[in-house]
Amino acid sequence: MNAASRLSRLHSIADFRRAARRVLPRMVFDYVDGGSGTESTLRENAAAFERIRLVSAAPADVTTRSLDISLFGQRLAMPLIVAPLGLASSFWTQGELALARGAARHGIPFVLSNNASVTLDEAMGAGAGAKWFQLYVPPNRDATKEWARRVGAAGFAAIEITVDTAVPSRRLRDLRAGFTMPFAWTPRKFLDVALHPEWAMRIGPHGAPRPSLMHAVPWGGEGAAPDMRTRLSPALDWDLLRWFRDQWRGPLIVKGLADPRQAKRALDAGMDAIVISNHGGRQLDGAVATVDILPEFVAEVGGRLPILIDSGFRTGTDVVKALALGATAVQMGRAMAYAVATAGEAGVARALDILRAEIDVAMALCGVTKIGDLNPALIRRIGAR
Numbered sequence: 301m302n303a304a305s306r307l308s309r310l311h312s313i314a315d316f317r318r319a320a321r322r323v324l325p326r327m328v329f330d331y332v333d334g335g336s337g338t339e340s341t342l343r344e345n346a347a348a349f350e351r352i353r354l355v356s357a358a359p360a361d362v363t364t365r366s367l368d369i370s371l372f373g374q375r376l377a378m379p380l381i382v383a384p385l386g387l388a389s390s391f392w393t394q395g396e397l398a399l400a401r402g403a404a405r406h407g408i409p410f411v412l413s414n415n416a417s418v419t420l421d422e423a424m425g426a427g428a429g430a431k432w433f434q435l436y437v438p439p440n441r442d443a444t445k446e447w448a449r450r451v452g453a454a455g456f457a458a459i460e461i462t463v464d465t466a467v468p469s470r471r472l473r474d475l476r477a478g479f480t481m482p483f484a485w486t487p488r489k490f491l492d493v494a495l496h497p498e499w500a501m502r503i504g505p506h507g508a509p510r511p512s513l514m515h516a517v518p519w520g521g522e523g524a525a526p527d528m529r530t531r532l533s534p535a536l537d538w539d540l541l542r543w544f545r546d547q548w549r550g551p552l553i554v555k556g557l558a559d560p561r562q563a564k565r566a567l568d569a570g571m572d573a574i575v576i577s578n579h580g581g582r583q584l585d586g587a588v589a590t591v592d593i594l595p596e597f598v599a600e601v602g603g604r605l606p607i608l609i610d611s612g613f614r615t616g617t618d619v620v621k622a623l624a625l626g627a628t629a630v631q632m633g634r635a636m637a638y639a640v641a642t643a644g645e646a647g648v649a650r651a652l653d654i655l656r657a658e659i660d661v662a663m664a665l666c667g668v669t670k671i672g673d674l675n676p677a678l679i680r681r682i683g684a685r
């Protein structure tokens with residue numbers, strides 16, 4: 301089946317997940333789909349949305365509706381952002397560019413992962429939409445400063461610093477499949493690829509996945525730069541973030557907060573926004589679901605910072621729940637990975653069409669006509685799972 305006819309049959313992110321599972325080699329699908337440790341946080345991220353219910357305020361005139369929001373003085377056509385996804389070129393040829401173009405078609409920002417296989421300039425040239433850059437802080441300050449300089453020179457509008465990766469987590473699916481960098485072929489991996497010919501023909505000519513962007517700046521350590529996940533700085537703390545604030549003039553976002561007490565420190569360190577995240581259940585196994593801790597962040601922040609959130613969002617209704625609880629916008633991770641793996645840019649655009657329709661329907665049926673009117677009175681929590 302070609303990509304266009306495949307797309308017309310997909311009506312939810314769950315449909316995209318099933319399609320991605322068919323098309324991707326098992327090791328690549330598991331890299332996208334899996335979590336760390338026992339995957340308890342991965343499951344909890346989904347379960348949390350089941351415990352949160354919406355209370356419609358209908359009847360209300362909802363004839364005229366808008367999903368626009370404003371963030372850093374810019375208009376977003378809907379309250380979504382395409383989250384940074386490392387190794388996206390192993391999902392689709394130059395997957396990063398397909399993600400960026402799909403986001404641009406929908407008027408929402410795309411965040412380029414530091415762990416990408418395209419250059420900064422290639423990403424900037426992919427569609428007219430806003431581009432942000434996600435930085436994994438290297439152990440060396442000169443290298444960190446150089447990233448800020450290059451990202452600024454390329455024209456990225458904002459930087460997200462990821463702080464929930466002090467050490468690599470234990471992702472058992474990747475360990476079992478041997479899907480670790482640098483990538484090494486084994487007979488089992490060849491067989492996996494041979495069983496997925498569509499992917500093999502598309503990606504095969506480009507060779508094994510290589511997160512080449514991380515080599516753009518010398519990493520500042522001894523010898524060749526090792527795997528991205530093992531060259532992260534375990535010393536990243538608020539001092540470093542305060543220092544980085546002076547290296548980057550644009551919007552600075554700290555990604556990966558889970559403790560509401562850190563919100564005040566983000567304000568003190570001059571951050572422009574936070575992303576409440578547990579990395580989609582890929583880092584600290586056993587972590588609380590972000591949507592469960594969101595109200596505590598909202599109370600701490602008191603409207604002084606935009607609150608972005610991710611982890612576990614698969615439907616527009618999930619998004620509406622978080623916005624009603626006080627989030628400003630939602631970053632979509634795996635939803636976008638399944639979409640780009642299924643049909644590249646067209647897949648991303650179609651998945652965003654679906655999410656847009658789901659947000660619109662949920663908002664309208666709640667009796668609300670604009671994002672800013674979503675509020676906690678629309679939410680009830682139910683106890684048992």
Ligand SMILES: Cc1cc2nc3c(=O)[nH]c(=O)nc-3n(C[C@H](O)[C@H](O)[C@H](O)COP(=O)(O)O)c2cc1C
Nearest residue numbers: 332383384385386413462579580610611612633634
């Ligand atoms: C395949 C994959 C790769 C990811 N790579 C990165 C990355 O390079 N940098 C980063 O900050 N977060 C990365 N993340 C985390 C996402 O940005 C986001 O926090 C997470 O996917 C949100 O959860 P969700 O997948 O349930 O939406 C990755 C997530 C996935 C699924």
